[in-house]
Structures are given as C-alpha cells and as structure tokens.
Amino acid sequence: MINNFEHLSNEEFEELRRVFYTQAYEIIEDLQDEILRLDNTPEDENALKSIKRYVHTLKGDSNSFGLTSVGTLCHRVEDLLSSIMGGTDHADHKSIDLLLSCVDTINGLLLGSESGKDGGDIKGIIERIDLFISPSPIPLPSGERIEVRGAPFTEYQQLQIQDALKGGLNIYEIEISFHPMCGEKGIAQLMVSQRLNGMGQIIYSIPDIESSEIDETEKMTLLFSSKLTQEEIKRDAFITGITSEIDIKDNPPTSPFNKGGEEGDLEKGASPRSYQSWGERGFERAGQGVIKNETLRVDASKVDEMMNLAGELIIGRSMVEQVAKDLEDGVLIQDASTRLFAANSYMERTVTDIQKGIMKMRMVPISHVFRRFPKMVRELSSEKGKLVRLEIHGKETELDKGIIDFIGEPLSHIIRNSIDHGIENPARRRSTGKNEEGVIALKAYHESGQIIVEVSDDGKGIDIDGLKKKAVERGFLSEGDARRLSEGDAINLIFLSGLSISETVTETSGRGIGMDAVKSAVESMKGIIEVESIPGKGTRFILRLPLTLAIIKALLFDIGERLYAIPISAVSEVARIMSEDLTTVDGKDVLLFRDKIISIIHLRELFRIDGGRNRKRFVLILGIGEKRIGVLIDRLFGQQELVIKALDEDYGRSGLMAGASILGDGRVVLILDAPAIFKKAIEDEKAKFKVQNETLMPSTRHKET
Amino acid sequence: MSEINFLVVEDSPTMRQLIAFALKRIQGSKVIEATDGVDALKKLSGQKFDMLLIDINMPIMDGLKLVSLVRADPSNKDVPIIMITTEGAEEDRKRALSLGASAYLTKPIQTQELLKVVSQYLKQ
Numbered sequence: 001m002i003n004n005f006e007h008l009s010n011e012e013f014e015e016l017r018r019v020f021y022t023q024a025y026e027i028i029e030d031l032q033d034e035i036l037r038l039d040n041t042p043e044d045e046n047a048l049k050s051i052k053r054y055v056h057t058l059k060g061d062s063n064s065f066g067l068t069s070v071g072t073l074c075h076r077v078e079d080l081l082s083s084i085m086g087g088t089d090h091a092d093h094k095s096i097d098l099l100l101s102c103v104d105t106i107n108g109l110l111l112g113s114e115s116g117k118d119g120g121d122i123k124g125i126i127e128r129i130d131l132f133i134s135p136s137p138i139p140l141p142s143g144e145r146i147e148v149r150g151a152p153f154t155e156y157q158q159l160q161i162q163d164a165l166k167g168g169l170n171i172y173e174i175e176i177s178f179h180p181m182c183g184e185k186g187i188a189q190l191m192v193s194q195r196l197n198g199m200g201q202i203i204y205s206i207p208d209i210e211s212s213e214i215d216e217t218e219k220m221t222l223l224f225s226s227k228l229t230q231e232e233i234k235r236d237a238f239i240t241g242i243t244s245e246i247d248i249k250d251n252p253p254t255s256p257f258n259k260g261g262e263e264g265d266l267e268k269g270a271s272p273r274s275y276q277s278w279g280e281r282g283f284e285r286a287g288q289g290v291i292k293n294e295t296l297r298v299d300a301s302k303v304d305e306m307m308n309l310a311g312e313l314i315i316g317r318s319m320v321e322q323v324a325k326d327l328e329d330g331v332l333i334q335d336a337s338t339r340l341f342a343a344n345s346y347m348e349r350t351v352t353d354i355q356k357g358i359m360k361m362r363m364v365p366i367s368h369v370f371r372r373f374p375k376m377v378r379e380l381s382s383e384k385g386k387l388v389r390l391e392i393h394g395k396e397t398e399l400d401k402g403i404i405d406f407i408g409e410p411l412s413h414i415i416r417n418s419i420d421h422g423i424e425n426p427a428r429r430r431s432t433g434k435n436e437e438g439v440i441a442l443k444a445y446h447e448s449g450q451i452i453v454e455v456s457d458d459g460k461g462i463d464i465d466g467l468k469k470k471a472v473e474r475g476f477l478s479e480g481d482a483r484r485l486s487e488g489d490a491i492n493l494i495f496l497s498g499l500s501i502s503e504t505v506t507e508t509s510g511r512g513i514g515m516d517a518v519k520s521a522v523e524s525m526k527g528i529i530e531v532e533s534i535p536g537k538g539t540r541f542i543l544r545l546p547l548t549l550a551i552i553k554a555l556l557f558d559i560g561e562r563l564y565a566i567p568i569s570a571v572s573e574v575a576r577i578m579s580e581d582l583t584t585v586d587g588k589d590v591l592l593f594r595d596k597i598i599s600i601i602h603l604r605e606l607f608r609i610d611g612g613r614n615r616k617r618f619v620l621i622l623g624i625g626e627k628r629i630g631v632l633i634d635r636l637f638g639q640q641e642l643v644i645k646a647l648d649e650d651y652g653r654s655g656l657m658a659g660a661s662i663l664g665d666g667r668v669v670l671i672l673d674a675p676a677i678f679k680k681a682i683e684d685e686k687a688k689f690k691v692q693n694e695t696l697m698p699s700t701r702h703k704e705t
Numbered sequence: 706m707s708e709i710n711f712l713v714v715e716d717s718p719t720m721r722q723l724i725a726f727a728l729k730r731i732q733g734s735k736v737i738e739a740t741d742g743v744d745a746l747k748k749l750s751g752q753k754f755d756m757l758l759i760d761i762n763m764p765i766m767d768g769l770k771l772v773s774l775v776r777a778d779p780s781n782k783d784v785p786i787i788m789i790t791t792e793g794a795e796e797d798r799k800r801a802l803s804l805g806a807s808a809y810l811t812k813p814i815q816t817q818e819l820l821k822v823v824s825q826y827l828k829q
Contacts (some may be wrong), residue, residue, distance in 0.1 A: 007726075007727070007730060007816060008726055012726050015722065016719070016722050016723060016726065019718045019719050019722045020719040020722075023717065023718050023719055023721075053762070055761075056762060056791070057716065057717050060717065060720060060791055060812040060813070061717050061719040063812060063813035064720060064812055064813040064814050065719060065723075066813075069812070080778070087813075258718070565706065612816075625801055634726060
C-alpha cells in the first residue's frame, strides 16, 4: 500500500498524514457523541445513520491511507450497524457498549499507527462483533496465520476468509503457470485475475495484482474463495495460449485454523476498564500536542476578519509613512504630530482587534473535553454498582486551546473520585433519605476574567477528621497542629502528596486518588483549585483557569528599582499602608487588614533586592479561596495586558516567576507566578509553626518538606 | 500546454487530498475541491471543468443526485465524470453509470489506477 504514496514528496505525505489523522480523530469524537445520543434515544434513526456515515468515511480514508486494520474493523462495524438497524429491537445497552468498544479500539489503532507503535490487535473486538451478529459464531481463523510463501495474511484477508467460510464458500490455493509462449506476463496476470474474479473472490495473490507494479513471473499463486468446485475452476480459468498448468488445492482442511489459544483477546476487548485506556490515550494525545505542530480548525469567517484587519494595518503603516515623508519635506511639527497621533490611535485599534481575533481563534468550547465524560460516568458507575447522573452546564464556554488540551485529565480524575468515593451506593443513599441516583454536576462559566470549571457531587462529602488523622499518622502535621487547623484549611490536606494516594479505598478515607497530581496539573495551567465540602451533602471542586495562557492582564509595580507584574486575577485588593501597620506575630510579619490577620511575604528578601523601602508602601492582597496573603511593594504603575514569554531555565529556577514580558518602551518586566508565591507563603507559615512547636514540644519530630 | 481543470467532489478531506496530490502529477492540472453536491454545483456555475471526480456517499447532496443535475445542464453534457465508489456498492455504481457517469473507481484509491482512468477519459 505504501507504494501508493511513492509519488508524493515528503511534504505532501506529511500533509496527507496530518489531514488524515486530524480528520480521523474528529470522526472518533463525533462517533462517540452520536453513539451516546443513540444511547439516550435508542429509536433515533438519524443517530444510527450518522454513525454509519462516519464509519463509512473512516473506512474509506483508512484503507486509502494504508491503515487497513482500521479499514477492516470499520467494515465489521458497518456489519454490526446493519444488524442493529435490521433488528427488531432498538439499540440496547449491549450494542452501545460494543460500539463504544469498537470506537476505543479504532482510536487505539490510530494513536498507535500515528506514533509508529503497534496499535494493538483487532481480533478480540471482531470476535465480539461476530458474537453479537450471530450468537453461535463460526470460529475466526485466529491464532497461527496461514502462510502463503511466507507471507502472513493481513487482517483484512483473514476477514475475507472468515466471511467466505461463513457463507459456505470453498477456499482454494491456486497455482497457475503461464504458457511459455505468453510474452506479456503482466497482462496474463491481469487476464487470469479478471477471469477468476468472475467466479469468486481473490483473497491474495502473488504477485500482487492490486499493486501497480507488474512482476514478470512465470507463476501466479492465489488464495481464492468460490462456490465452484475445483474442476469447474480449472476448466473456466484456463485461457488458451496464456495459462499452461492450473494446480488447485483445498485450503481450509490443511491450514491450521486455531480456535483456542487467544481467548485473552476477547477479554481484552470486553474489559469494562476500557474507559481508562480511552482516557489515558486521550492524554497521550494531548501531551503530544505540545511538542508537535498542532492544527486548529478555524471558522473561515474568522480568517477573513483577520485578513481585513491586516489590510487596515497596512493603511495605518502608510499613514505613518506619509507623516515621516512630510516631516522630511519640512511641514509644521504640530501638524505632523497631530496626524501621527491619529495614525497611532488607528493602528492601536487595529492591533487590539487583531489580538482579540487571534485569541478568539484559539478559543475552543469546553464541550470538546466534557463530551468524553458521559461515557466514563456511565461505565464507571455501573462497574461500581452505583446510580449516577451527570449534569453538564455551560459546555459552550470557550477556553484557550492550550488549556483545553490539559484540563481533561484533572477533571476525569475528580469525576472518578466522585464516583468512587463521593457518591454512596443506592441502598446507603436511600437510608439517608437521598435520592437513589446521585448527581455529579459539571459546570463551566466565566467569572471576572477567569474560566471557572466546577465539579460537584451530592455524595457523602469529605471526612475532615479522617483526613486530619491521616495527615498526623503520615507525619505531615502534629496532633496539636491538626487541632488548630481550621476546617477550611484542613480540607486542603487532600492535595498533599502521599496523603491521598494509598488506603483510599477504605470507607473513612473518603476521596483522594492522587489529588496532588490534580492540583499540580491545574497549577501548571496557571490555574487554582479549591475544594468545598459539607459532610453528608456533597463536595465541590472549583478550578479557576486563566482565559488564555498567552496574554494576561497584569498589575505593574516595582520593588526597589525592579519592575514586576502579577496577574490581576490573583489580586483581590490593593491597599496603601505605612510601615508601622505591620506587626509581628509568632516571629512573622503580619498585617491587620479588615479585621483579619494576613501573613506578609517579603519579595524584597526572597529576590535580594536593595534600595527603595519607603515608609509609605502598597500591599497587594492576593486571594485564593478564603485564604489571603499580602505582598509588600513600593510603587504601583497600574494595569496592562502582557504577552507572556517563557523564561530561560536559569531565571525560572526560583519557581516564583511565570515568565517575562516586554513593555512598549522596551523595558523587561518579570511576571510573578501567583499560585507559586502563595504556596511559598503557606510553606513559610508552616515552617515557622513547626520551629515553634519543636521548641515547645521536643518530643515530636517533623521533617522539613 | 493549456490548463486542465478538475473538480474533486468528496466530503472526506483525506480523500480529497489524496486525489488532489495524484492529479497534480498531470501536467497543467488545476484542482478545485468541493465538499458536497451543493458546493460542487456552486463551483460548476462559475467555471468550466475538464473532468469531475465525484464521491457517491456525501452529506447534503450525494454524488448520484449531483451526476443527474450535472448531466441535465447542456453545457456539461459531455464532461467526463469519474465516480469514486466503495467496494460492494454495486447498485450505486450501476445507478451512477445509468445517470451518465463515465467511469468509476473503487476505494481504496490506487494512484496509478486513478491516473490511468483519468488520462484515458481526458483523451476522449
């Protein structure tokens, strides 16, 4: 099949490859949507029809692209669909599950072939399809492959053999020698195959008549299925002057069709855990996206809009050019400057529009991520014997493509935990007066320049005392600390690494499979995760994410002579203070602000900055959830939109910088990483806490984390 | 040598790309792509083509309907039409030919075969 692409240049092949995989993954997503729609409304003929269309397109594409394993499987899925359509009953759960498994398998094959790995094998899933279509299946020729001159059969050929056997056809191995007088062997091969095609089906031929290259051989070996007998074939295939000898052997009785041996395949395909592999593969793809040149589907109208704006930019440039020329010619400076200002504001508008336009192009509705969850919830809850309904709100909310690619993993972690540990089993729910069916709600919406994604459940909530107990057992906290810890702070213990990983299955431990991983994933997206829980009522995770990763609205300020910026979304308030407003509590600087004690973090010391230090200063109050910390700064310069540039590793080493940006006047500004600073502040708080405790109670030991 | 204008009507981007790359081998070829029957009619109304390659299975307006509409237009009475069909779709092929298609190719498309058929009908 590869020789089908020999005429393509590398670039062309890459382009074709890109188009193929992009489209294939789109089809996979559409298929999942349609299958779930069918699940909700089994009588929906349209859903079935579109599924069929998608599978058909994917089959054609894959076969043409040379990915025959996908083509073969699609072919069988078409059979499965026909059997569902032709059946008296509507699509039931069994058929939906099977369809979803097929899509999973296809996705795996695609991912495998795209990354040059083995995508796995389709025998297991094809056996399941066969079992479904005809409950007493004819054994698939699996296991050892039949060899024709050392060439193993492709899956498609095996399928043809299987189809032929099922249809009661005979399978023959035919060897045809050509007449010595026959000059054009290539034509002879074509003639023979045409003749044979009228009598049955050629499964395999050496040389390959499908290939465009003509092989000048004296002999042709074919695997052939037909309802005719050996004698009939011998008689009809003979062409005077072309063929000399035709040797026909019965193939099936002599070939080792192995029924057993690969039972594992069936199990593999039928695994109820397939949702997991789907999820993981999904991340695999998302992960690759960072390195690879990803493609983005953009509305043609958006591109047109950009084109118009580019045109306006050119007008702006010629306006400036004209002013420059006029100045050269000696026009009045005042005149020129007025027009320069006009040109500038014209350009400014255009540039802003271009920026907005490009950002819009990068925005993708979050439904791309949400769409995989109904299936996951369905499978997981039935596996756990729970009744769970998934409610989705705000799936049209748009997020930056870069975030979309990474948000799926943490969300599915949270949802899995909700089903595993949050939602009670039906009996328990009934006994506590709840509806038997638990609800997990997935919400996305905009809030003050951020995207909020919430996952809430009406399960049993997080057992805070249990959490504290475990934190003490693991040495994260002393018993005294645990007692002092407010509920709001204690709940955040679930994000501690190591605390949530093991023993999560016990009833009391509540939730927490790798919540620390979820947290760091969210933080890597410059986001913040919060959790709220009411015992017996449920739990809510709130993810606050930036609209985009590339541009932020930031507050500019300096400390000493150094210029910094911080994302405005992290700042809850700015206050003007005098040095004497600061007090020391437990050896730490704190600020009494609106009747609350707020810990202060000294960036001046962290970054070793000299100079400045006025008596009158500003404090930025950073807020995450209920928690507040203060950052002392010297001067404030207002807010500005900044394009984030990544920092060199050397500069980024402190871990407190999110990046840098260049201002209009050419100055470089460092952008602080608000969540990292927050974390640092909290660690400091704890460290001081511990030092004190150790001096008071020398018996308890803690390791610095 | 003058330009040879092809219209490729196919809903799958992969197939369109594959066919377009194959047709690029033909000197002077220029390929216009359409994603369905309606799109194809729009493009047909604006320009004259030397050959149409049409997929049968398409959304909005399928290939068979398109062939009958193309042939109903006197100016396109003789333009060669090659249908792209899937294996097994015997009925569709027969219908396409009876509606006025000149020839058909079967997916998976083999480049050599495509070029052979195309050059054969271009000469006519």
